Amino acid sequence: MKNDLILRVIAKLLIPFILLFALYVQFHGDFGPGGGFQAGVILAAAVIFYALIYGLADARKVVPEPLVESMMAIGVLIYAGVGVAGLLLGGNYLDYFVLDPNPVRGQHRGIFWVEVGVATTVSGVMLKIFYMFADRGKVDEE
Amino acid sequence: MTGATTSMTLGSHFTYFITIFLMVAGLFIVISRPNLIKKLIGLGIFQTSVYLLYIAPAKLIGGTAPILSNAFTVYSNPLPHVLILTAIVVGVATLALGLALVVRIREAYDTIEEDDILARDSNAEDNGNAT
C-alpha cells in the first residue's frame, strides 16, 4: 500500500481537511455537537490514516512516540491545572467563575481549557494505543 | 392495571424491551462464549445497551436536541446525554485495556480460548508438582 501513488496523493489532500475538521469540532463544541473528546478522536484518526498510507515509520517521524506519551499526561495536567487555578484565585476546585473578572467569561475560559485538556489526552492515548498494537504486530511477523 | 393501560404501557416501553433484549444478548455472549475477543464484543454490546436505557427517557416528543436557540422552546433532557458520553469513553477505555490483555495472553498461551487456557494452566500446575 505504501507505494500506491493515488492513495498517497488523496491522503495528502485529505489529511489537512481532517485536521481542520478536528479543530472545528473542538472549538465549535460550544455551539453544536462536539467537543474535546470527539476532536481528540478525529485528530488521532488523521494520524492513524497517515500511518496506514505512508507507513508506521514515517508517522513516527511526524508524531514521535515520546511526544505522544507526554500528550497523554499533559492533557490531564491541563484539566487538573484549571481546577488548581480556580483554587489559587480563591474559588473552589474547578471553579471557573473566578478565572475572569466577568464570571460568564470565566466560565467560557474554563470550558475552553478543559476541552483542550480532554482533546490532548484523548488524541495522545488513542495514538499511543495504535502504536502499541502496531508494534506488537511486527514481533509476530519476524 | 386494566387491559387498555397495560397495552399502552407496553407500547410506550417498546424501547426498553429492545434495550433489555440487547442487554441479555450481550451478557449471554460474555458468559457463554469461550473466545476472549468475542467476550469483549459481548461486553461492549452489554454496555451499549445501557445507553438506550438512559437516553430514551430523556427524549420529549416535539422537543429538539439540547442546543439552545430562539427557535425552540422544548428540549430533550441533556443530563443523561452527558452521563452517557462519559460511559462511552469508559467503555472504550475498558475495551482497549481488555484487548491489550488478550494480545498478551495470546503471546503467553498461544490461544485465546478460555478452555484451552484453563487446561494449560492446570497441566502446568500438575507438572510443577510432579517435578
Place this chain on the structure above:
Amino acid sequence: MSMMAVSVLVIIRSRNLFGVIVLSGIYSFLMATVLVAMDAVDVAMTEAAVGAGISTVLLLGALYLCKSEEAHPPKKPFLPLLVSMSVGGMLVYGTLGLPEFSDPQAPIHVHVVPRYLNEMKQEVDVPNVVTAVLASYRGFDTLGETTVVFTAGAGVVALLRRRRKGRKP
C-alpha cells in the same frame, strides 16, 4: 432498532470473528442513528466515532495478532442463558414501573434539569447545553473520565511495551 436486534443475533451465532467485528461496527452505526432520533446528537457523534471507528480498529488490530476463528462450538449454554434471562427479567420488572415514554412530568424533566435549560444562559452562556453540563456543572466527572482514558493509555503501554531482553515467561 429492530435491525440492531437482528445484528446482535447474528453476532451470537457467527463464529467468524472478522465478520463479528464488522457487524459490531454496523451495530454501533445503527445505535448512533437511534441516538440521533432521540435528540442525543453529541452522544451519537461520539458513539459513531468510538463504537464504529476506534473500537473496530482496535478489535481488528487485536484480531490480526490472534486467530480469526472461534475454535470450539460453544457448549452447554443453559446456565448462562438462565443467568442473562433472569437479569433481563429483573429489568423488565423494573422498567414496567417507569414513567411513560416522553412524559414531560417525569421526575427527570422536572428536577435538576430545568436549571440547566433555563438559567444556563445567564450562568455559563454556552448554546450547547451538553457541553455546559459536561465541562462546567459536572466538570469533575469529565476530569474523572479524562483520567480513565489516561489510565487506559498508560495501562496499555505498561502491558504492551516491548521488552528489550526476553519476554516474560
Place this chain on the structure above:
Amino acid sequence: MNLAPHLPALQVVVPLIAAPLTVLLRQRSVAFAVALVASWLALAISLLLWWQVANTGIISYAIGSWPAPWGIEYRIDRLNSFILVLVAGIAALVLPFSRASIESEVAAQQHYLFYTMFVLCLAGLLGIAITGDAFNIFVFLEVSSLSAYVLIALGRDRRALFAAYQYLLMGSIGATFLVIGIGLLYLMTGTLNLADMGQRLASVQGTRPVLAALAFITVGVSLKLALFPLHQWLPNAYTFAPSAVSAFLAATATKVAVYVLLRFYFTVFGESAVFARLPMQQMMLLLALAGMFAASTIAIFQTDLKRLFAYSSVAQIGYIILGLSFNSVSGLTASIVHLFNHGVTKGAIFMLLGCVALGVGGTSLTRVQGLGKRMPLASFGMVIGGLSLMGVPGTAGFISKWYLLLAALEQGQWWLVFMIALSSLLAAVYVWRFVEAAYLREPHQNTTNVAPTPWLMSVPTAILVLAIVYFGLDTSFTMGTASEAAAALIGGSR
C-alpha cells in the same frame, strides 16, 4: 491562601495530579518520589479531614462552586472519613514497601508506570469514598478498577494476565450493573446527588424500578466486593499479582466496595426500605454464612499461602456482611470496625508474604518450611496476623469479632454465636497450616540462602503488624468512629 476548606478536593486531586507527573518524568526514582509524596500527603489530608469531621460534623464541598443537586458534591461524614484514613494509610505504607518489592517482581522498564497505576488506583478509591454523587462513584470506580487490572497483570506469572482479564470482565459487568441501578434511580428521582436522591426516593419507595435498582446495585457491588458466590475473580487476582498490589488491593479495594453498599443502603434507600421489602436480611445472612464456611474450607486445602489468604479474604467479607445483615447499630458498628481491622490485618499479611517471597523465593507451603528459623521476625508477624484472623484477644481481629458476637446476642440468635465460633475454628485450621510448616518442619536443604529484607520493606510491614496489636488494645479510634458512623447511618438516614 487558606487551603483548609479545600482539603476535600485536594484529597483526590493530589494523587490524581501525581499520576501524569510520574509519566512525564519517567525516571523511576523520581516517579517513586512523586508517588511517595502524593500518598503521604493524601494520608495527612485524610487525617485532617477525619479530625475536622470529628469536631465540626459533616463537611460538604461543592466542586466548581455549583450547589449540590446541580453540581458534584463532596460529602464527608464519620463513615467515609474513616474509610479515607484506612485507604490513604495503607497506601502510604504499601508504597515505600513496593519499591523494593517490585524490584524482583516487575520488569524494571515498567516501574514508573507501576507507580502511575498505583496512585491512580489510590485516587480512584479515595474518589469513590469521598464523593456524594452517584455517577461520580461510577467514574472513579472505573479509574480504580482499570488501574487495578493493570497492576495485577504486571505480575510475573502468565496466569496473572488471565486473572486480570477475568477480573476485567467481572468488574466491568459489576460496574455496568451499578450504572443500570443508578440509571433507574435517576429516572425515578431526577437527581444524582446521593443525599437528595435519598430524600426524593421517599415518595416513590417500594415501586418496581426502585426495587430493581436495589437488586442491580446489590449484585453489581457484590461482584466488586467478592461476596461469596461472586468471588471467583479474587483468589487468582490476589495470588498472581505482585505482592505490593495484593497487599494494597486486599486491604482497600473490597473495603471501599463495602462502603459503597453501605452508602446506597443507608443513605439512599434507607434501611427500612432495604430490609423490609425484599428478603434481603435473610439472603445476606445466608450468603455471609456460606461465604464464611465455604471459603474458609477451601482455604484450608490451598498449597500456596497467597491463595490461602485470598480465600480467607472472601471468608472475612462474610463477617462484614453478616454484621450488616443484622440491621442494628451494634451489628453495623461491628461491620465497620471489622472492615478497618481486617484491612489492616490483611494488608500486613500480604506485605509479610511479599517479604517472604523475596526472602525464600516463593510463598508455597513447601517453600516456607522452617521459616521460623530462617526469617524469625517475618514468621512471628505472620503468626500475629493469623491470630488476628482467628480473633484471639489482644489483636485487632478480636475486637471486631467480639462486637459481632455481641450484636448477634442482641438479636437473640444463639446459633449465630455458635456459627461465628465455628468459623473461627476453621480460620485456626488454615493458620495452623502455616505455623506447622514454618515452625515444625525442617527447611529443604537446597533452599538455605535467605535474601535479606530491605528496610524499605521491613519497616512499613512492621508498622502495620504493630498496628494489628495496637488496634487490638486501644479501641478508642476504631470503635469511637465506627459506633458514631453506624448510629448516624441508621438514625439519621430518614
